[in-house]
Amino acid sequence: MYKTLKELIQAIKDGEVDESKMTVSIDNDSTNIYLDDEKLFNGGGYDDILDLYELLFPKADVDWC
Secondary structure, three states: OOOOHHHHHHHHHOOOOOHHHEEEEEOOOOEEEEEOOEEEEEEOHHHHHHHHHHHHOOOOOOOOO
């Protein structure tokens, strides 16, 4: 299991994970990403939004208001 979204995204870029076979399940307090029956990531639901924007815009100041 990957500890961060950044690690998972790097694994996808490196060809270790086939993104087309992933399932992403999100609600307000949890995020679960699976590849077949294997859980790849367990996150914080809506709180993961900050991490996503930091990955998309690494030079920007990302803040939750």
